[in-house]
Amino acid sequence: MSKARILAVIWRHLYNFKHRADRWVDAFYWPAVDILLWGLTSVYIRDLATDIPNIVTILLTGLVYWQVVWRSNYEIGVNLLEEIWSDNVVNLFASPLTVLEWMVAVNLLGILKMVMTIGFAFSMVFFLYGVNVLQVGWLMIPFVVLLLMNGWWIGFLVAGFIIRFGSKIQTLAWSGVYLLAPFSAIYYPVSSLPEWVQKVAAWAPLSYVFEGMRSVLFTGVMDQANLFKSGWLTGVYLMASMVFFVIMFKQSKKVGLSSLE
Amino acid sequence: MSKTVLEVKNLTKEFSRGFSFKSFKRKKPVVAIDNISFKVKQGEIVGLLGPNGAGKTTTIQMLLGTTSKTSGVIKYFGREFNKYRTESLQEVNYCSAYTKLPQSLTVYENLMVYAKLYQVDNPKERIKLLLEQFEMSDYANRQARDLSAGQATRVILVKAFINFPKVLLLDEPTASLDPDIASNVRRFLLKQQEKYNVSMLFTSHNMTEVAQVCDRVIFLRKGKIFAEDTPMGLTQSIKHCSLRLMLGDGLKRLKVFAQGRNYKIEVNDREAKIEIKEVDVAGFLNKLAEHNISYSEISIDKPSLEDYFLSFAKEDNKEGK
Numbered sequence: 001m002s003k004a005r006i007l008a009v010i011w012r013h014l015y016n017f018k019h020r021a022d023r024w025v026d027a028f029y030w031p032a033v034d035i036l037l038w039g040l041t042s043v044y045i046r047d048l049a050t051d052i053p054n055i056v057t058i059l060l061t062g063l064v065y066w067q068v069v070w071r072s073n074y075e076i077g078v079n080l081l082e083e084i085w086s087d088n089v090v091n092l093f094a095s096p097l098t099v100l101e102w103m104v105a106v107n108l109l110g111i112l113k114m115v116m117t118i119g120f121a122f123s124m125v126f127f128l129y130g131v132n133v134l135q136v137g138w139l140m141i142p143f144v145v146l147l148l149m150n151g152w153w154i155g156f157l158v159a160g161f162i163i164r165f166g167s168k169i170q171t172l173a174w175s176g177v178y179l180l181a182p183f184s185a186i187y188y189p190v191s192s193l194p195e196w197v198q199k200v201a202a203w204a205p206l207s208y209v210f211e212g213m214r215s216v217l218f219t220g221v222m223d224q225a226n227l228f229k230s231g232w233l234t235g236v237y238l239m240a241s242m243v244f245f246v247i248m249f250k251q252s253k254k255v256g257l258s259s260l261e
Numbered sequence: 262m263s264k265t266v267l268e269v270k271n272l273t274k275e276f277s278r279g280f281s282f283k284s285f286k287r288k289k290p291v292v293a294i295d296n297i298s299f300k301v302k303q304g305e306i307v308g309l310l311g312p313n314g315a316g317k318t319t320t321i322q323m324l325l326g327t328t329s330k331t332s333g334v335i336k337y338f339g340r341e342f343n344k345y346r347t348e349s350l351q352e353v354n355y356c357s358a359y360t361k362l363p364q365s366l367t368v369y370e371n372l373m374v375y376a377k378l379y380q381v382d383n384p385k386e387r388i389k390l391l392l393e394q395f396e397m398s399d400y401a402n403r404q405a406r407d408l409s410a411g412q413a414t415r416v417i418l419v420k421a422f423i424n425f426p427k428v429l430l431l432d433e434p435t436a437s438l439d440p441d442i443a444s445n446v447r448r449f450l451l452k453q454q455e456k457y458n459v460s461m462l463f464t465s466h467n468m469t470e471v472a473q474v475c476d477r478v479i480f481l482r483k484g485k486i487f488a489e490d491t492p493m494g495l496t497q498s499i500k501h502c503s504l505r506l507m508l509g510d511g512l513k514r515l516k517v518f519a520q521g522r523n524y525k526i527e528v529n530d531r532e533a534k535i536e537i538k539e540v541d542v543a544g545f546l547n548k549l550a551e552h553n554i555s556y557s558e559i560s561i562d563k564p565s566l567e568d569y570f571l572s573f574a575k576e577d578n579k580e581g582k
Contacts, residue, residue, distance in 0.1 A: 002347075008377035012363065015374070019365040019404065087361040091420070094325040095378045096350040255276070256319070256328035261360065 001104070005097050009105035010112070013079055017113075026074070027113060031067055031121050038063050039129050057217060060131045062186040062210060064121045068144055069184075069206065070177055071117050072110035072151025077158045077173030079106050084167050087261040099249050103242065107152055114148065136216050142227060146209050149234045154180060156241040160248035166260045185210045205233040265339070266428050266460045267301040267324070272333035274319055274484075293319045295484040296333070301428070304458040306450070308471040308492070310570065311481035317464045318357075320481070321430050324462070325355055337428065351379065356421035357432035358414050364406035368397065368416050371405060372423060379424035391419040394449060396442075410437040418446060422453070429461045435470060443467075447474055468567035472496075478566070492566050499564040504535045504542060511554030518552055539563075 017023045042059040049055075083089045093099070125131045134140060158176040161169055183197060184206035190198055201207040208230035216222050252260065275290035294316045301307050309317050322328035324335060326346055335342040337349040362371040369388065376384030392398045395415045400408060408416065414437050421429055431450075435443040447470060453459045465471050471478060472492040480488040480495070488495060508515065508531045515533055519526040524545075525536040537545060542561065549556070 002380070004380045005378050008374050011377060012366070012374040015366045015370040016363060082363070086363040087359075088363055090322070090325070090327050090357070091355070091360050091362065091375075091417075092378075093327050094350065094355045095375065096347045097378055098347060250329070253327065253329040256322055258318070258322055258327060258360075 001098070001101055002096070005095075005101050006105045006108065009097065009102055010109055013075075013082070013106075013109050016082060027117050028120055031117055032124060034063055035060065035121060035124050035128070039125065043129070054218065056129055057131050058214060059187055060125045060129060061133050061136075061213060061217065064118065064125055064133050065143065065147055065210070065213065066181070066184075066186050067117055067121055068114055068147035069151040069154070071114040072107075072148045073155040073158070073177045074151075074173065075110035075113055076106045076152065076155030077162060077170075077176070079109065080159045080162055081167060081170050081173055084162070084260050089257045089260050093257055099246060103156070103245070106155075110151065110155070111148065114151075136213055139212075139216055139222055142231075143209055143213055146205065146227075146230055146234055149238050150180075150206050150209075151177070153234065153238040153241040156238075156245040160241070160245040163245065163252045163260070164248040180204060180206065183207060189214070203233065205230040205237065208233075263303040263305070263458075265300045266303050266337065267462070268334075268336040268339075269300070269320075269324070270298045270334040270336075272297050272320070272323065272335065273331045274316070274323060274328065275331045293484050294323070294330075297481070297484070297486050299479055299486065299489065301460050301462055303427075303460055304454055305477065306454055306461045306463055306475050308475035308478040309462055309464045309481065310468075310471060310478055311487070312570075314483075315481040316484040317481055318432055321355070321357075321432050321462065321464065324430055325353070326350070351424065352427045353430065354379075354421045354424055354426035354428075355430045355432070356417050356434045358410075358417070358434060358436040358438075359432070360417065361413060362405050362416060362420065365404060367402050367404055368392070368408070369401040371416065372419060375420045375423050381424055384423075387423060388419070391422055395419050396445070411439055411442055414438055415442070415446075418449075425457065426459060429459055431461055431463045433465055434463070435465065435467065443470070450474060468565065468570055472566045480570075495569050496564050496566055499569055500538050500540070501536050502539045502542070502564060503562040504537050504545070505558075505560045505562065506533045506535070506556040507531060507558035508533055509555035509557050511549075511552065514552050515549070515554050518548065518554070 017027075038059050039056070042056040046055045083092055092102075122133055125133060136143060154177045158172045161172060183201045183204040185193075185201060186206075190201045190207055190211060193201060208226040212222050212226055212230075272294055273292070273296050274294040275292050277290050278288035280286070281288050297320070299307075309320060311317055319328060323330045324342075326342065337345070337353060340349065342349050366374070372388045372391075373384060376387060381387050388401075389398070392401055395418060397412065397415050397419065400412060400416075405413065405416065414434070418434060421431070421434075434450075435446050438446060450461065451474065454461065463471070463475060475492060478488075478490065478492050478495055479486055488498070490498070506515075512528065512531065512533070516526060516528065519533075519535055527534045535545075546559075
């Protein structure tokens with residue numbers, strides 16, 4: 001694996017980011033709109049129903065941390081689509097770049113852009129609503145790592161379909177991750193869900209992360225068994241989705257990568 | 262003797278056509294490349310020609326690893342491509358008029374990305390030099406989307422030379438270029454061959470260009486190698502030539518005489534064009550004198566590579582009908 005080639009892919013997408021207004025909109029405008037909308041809504045609910053404790057913190061913390069999942073997932077699918085839209089797939093993979101190097105590069109890009117977007121979102125909720133999402137403390141580190149890895153596995157799953165079937169299913173790059181959202185307990189506890197949704201949520205590693213986060217915020221206690229369960233589920237899903245992407249990449253080469261352009 | 266830089270042995274590509282629910286069987290695959298073998302020597306420019314659908318682009322894509330082969334062996338510099346993909350591609354590059362570079366990036370940014378992908382030393386200097394050679398220096402800071410088709414092709418050519426390749430795979434590199442730029446590109450390619458011993462595999466629909474640039478030509482037809490020779494060797498395999506006569510007297514007699522011997526004749530005003538075997542020309546002219554057919558001008562058009570190409574393209578069309 002070559003560091004130089006990984007950096008080359010990162011530079012390619014950073015140059016793209018520099019020139020594309022729509023990428024800036026995705027990185028800052030949409031998170032800002034979400035924060036404003038949900039922030040104002042939660043303030044309204046807090047004033048209306050005073051018996052719901054910390055509603056602003058619950059909603060905004062969930063929203064900000066969901067951006068980690070969304071951002072890391074988005075970087076994989078959309079960066080692959082960028083190559084397809086530019087008719088650059090053959091040029092790229094006719095170079096010494098390997099598919100694993102490309103995968104590492106888009107993961108690192110996900111981290112980089114996530115830091116940018118999340119830094120912006122953290123500041124926004126703090127200055128607008130006085131919510132400090134960092135109050136989770138040092139547990140923020142495993143939480144963010146798990147959220148990031150969950151974004152990756154969904155991203156590679158979606159990218160696997162895109163590399164095989166091309167841009168005709170490109171909408172998955174934006175929408176795929178939302179399929180998981182209802183089962184991830186981002187804004188509500190798993191116990192409040194219908195039984196069948198709870199059964200699905202038990203297999204969704206994100207549900208443990210968001211539940212854990214709320215638990216730390218309100219009680220200061222984190223169930224380590226749940227954190228561990230989320231960890232191994234995420235690990236298994238991530239491995240499986242990476243293998244899936246590599247298999248689909250090979251399948252696509254059977255037809256010819258040029259057919260994607 | 263110069264060494265082999267690219268060796269292709271029994272290369273085959275079949276495209277699966279999926280499953281037939283009617284017969285409940287897998288459909289018979291389409292054979293795009295059928296057991297072809299060839300070699301490219303160091304410093305050699307080899308043309309890969311054939312009509313549309315012959316398998317030229319599929320072959321090039323397999324040589325790049327962007328399309329997987331069904332069977333066969335590809336070796337660069339004596340090493341198997343499958344096992345040494347990264348090492349091989351470090352010394353190979355590719356250009357096609359039909360691919361693009363990321364449109365939002367500037368020319369310079371695009372080339373810098375590829376210079377980094379190929380780990381080129383002093384990338385800034387290399388990019389500057391190549392942009393000058395392809396007369397693209399003024400466009401370095403322009404976004405790729407703002408380039409004309411010809412300018413974009415030149416940037417792709419710069420990309421193809423960025424890593425000092427030892428083997429270049431060129432898929433119609435001069436399509437969409439103005440004649441003067443295409444001529445400059447051809448000159449540049451020949452200079453690279455001479456100076457750095459670069460080997461090239463070259464597809465083009467411009468037969469004049471192929472005859473001018475290629476040392477050897479491989480003709481593909483329906484996925485198989487149909488002929489392999491020097492451009493001159495291939496044209497010499499066509500035995501017919503065109504004999505043009507500006508007639509003075511005896512036009513009717515010429516028509517009767519030519520048709521009696523099954524020669525194809527076209528008449529336009531007083532000019533007659535006769536398709537005839539080269540070896541029969543002298544005898545034919547003697548007979549004209551015997552029949553009192555006089556002419557004031559004569560020219561013999563020898564077959565070109567284009568005639569060779571057209572001769573079997575016509576056959577394919579007939580078979581298609």
